[in-house]
Amino acid sequence: MIYSANEKRYDTMKYRRSGRSGLKLPEISLGLWHNFGGVDCYETGRETVLTAFDSGICHFDLANNYGPPPGSAEITFGRILKENLLPYRDEIIISTKAGYGMWQGPYGDWGSRKYLFASLDASLKRTGLDYVDIFYHHRPDPETPIEETMTALADIVRSGKALYAGISNYNAEQTERAISVLRAIGVPCLIHQARYSMLDRNIENGLLDVLEKEGTGCICFSPLAQGLLSGRYLDGAIPEGSRASKDTFLKPASITPELLKKLNALNDIAVEGGRTLASLAILWILRDRRNTSVLLGASSSAQLIENKRAVEQTPLSVDELKRIENILQT
Numbered sequence: 634m635i636y637s638a639n640e641k642r643y644d645t646m647k648y649r650r651s652g653r654s655g656l657k658l659p660e661i662s663l664g665l666w667h668n669f670g671g672v673d674c675y676e677t678g679r680e681t682v683l684t685a686f687d688s689g690i691c692h693f694d695l696a697n698n699y700g701p702p703p704g705s706a707e708i709t710f711g712r713i714l715k716e717n718l719l720p721y722r723d724e725i726i727i728s729t730k731a732g733y734g735m736w737q738g739p740y741g742d743w744g745s746r747k748y749l750f751a752s753l754d755a756s757l758k759r760t761g762l763d764y765v766d767i768f769y770h771h772r773p774d775p776e777t778p779i780e781e782t783m784t785a786l787a788d789i790v791r792s793g794k795a796l797y798a799g800i801s802n803y804n805a806e807q808t809e810r811a812i813s814v815l816r817a818i819g820v821p822c823l824i825h826q827a828r829y830s831m832l833d834r835n836i837e838n839g840l841l842d843v844l845e846k847e848g849t850g851c852i853c854f855s856p857l858a859q860g861l862l863s864g865r866y867l868d869g870a871i872p873e874g875s876r877a878s879k880d881t882f883l884k885p886a887s888i889t890p891e892l893l894k895k896l897n898a899l900n901d902i903a904v905e906g907g908r909t910l911a912s913l914a915i916l917w918i919l920r921d922r923r924n925t926s927v928l929l930g931a932s933s934s935a936q937l938i939e940n941k942r943a944v945e946q947t948p949l950s951v952d953e954l955k956r957i958e959n960i961l962q963t
């Protein structure tokens with residue numbers, strides 16, 4: 634059946650400007666790290682992406698290595714795009730990244746100009762795109778001069794293969810340096826993609842301050858701590874098919890009795906306010922205007938629909954924030 638997008642897709646989503654740039658992103662974006670690989674069900678992935686787009690989630694995040702196998706999430710997304718979303722390309726922000734190991738030899742990893750140019754070309758082929766909207770350097774490279782990596786990003790933007798440049802997983806000091814190198818060569822750093830959730834607040838120790846000062850946006854990945862901050866594990870069991878059941882990126886051993894106590898206390902606050910734990914976790918990130926977008930994952934369209942409701946709810950009250958803080962500090 635030919636896909637036709639929901640006419641009301643922009644009615645309930647909200648959009649935030651990325652730093653001091655011209656680009657706005659939806660408060661919720663969808664990442665394709667898990668669930669969109671060659672090993673996953675194409676139809677489920679297609680339904681999830683189209684449900685997102687129908688809900689005003691017009692930003693999709695990829696990386697060269699997403700799968701498994703590496704590269705296959707870009708192939709899946711390219712197919713969804715070609716079969717359904719191409720008429721809407723100008724309404725969509727697509728990002729990809731390079732920075733982790735992608736092919737053998739010295740030119741398939743880290744941050745050289747050689748790697749970044751070759752990787753983006755391969756990403757464009759896999760997705761069938763002429764350009765991506767945002768191209769990220771995925772992690773800092775301790776060996777390549779930052780000038781080389783940032784000049785490569787800037788030249789990629791100038792070539793038209795990406796519209797904006799971003800960085801990911803850089804610490805506050807590395808971020809300041811990267812932004813300043815990019816600025817000196819005339820290409821602003823649009824956004825930083827950083828891990829942030831109620832269970833991982835590292836970016837509060839300096840990175841968010843740097844981004845605010847420099848006018849760079851922040852998009853927060855793993856906002857539900859890979860599912861821990863949803864209702865999935867509250868009783869301590871590991872549901873079949875869940876990320877923890879796969880025991881690779883989310884280890885069952887990380888679900889300790891202390892963590893479960895914390896999650897259940899947070900869930901009590903959520904329930905009292907008529908929310909789900911996932912909504913609470915999303916709204917908690919959105920309480921800070923420096924966070925441009927919450928970059929979720931989803932293994933079904935039902936999860937996405939549930940999570941998207943967060944942006945239709947009232948923001949967290951001062952009292953709720955205080956009670957959450959007390960729990961997080963214990």
Ligand code: NDP
Nearest residue numbers: 664665666854855856857858859860863875876929930932
């Ligand atoms: P989340 O913390 O949002 O975790 C998503 C997972 O949580 C889902 O796949 C699902 O897992 C579970 N979940 C979500 N909603 C619900 C719900 N309502 N009920 C029950 N379970 C739920 O984010 P991810 O860790 O997936 O990361 C999101 C994106 O961030 C990635 O796709 C990627 O784009 C980006 N990212 C970037 C990184 C970087 O280095 N730049 C690193 C990591 C991620 P399941 O159903 O399988 O249990």
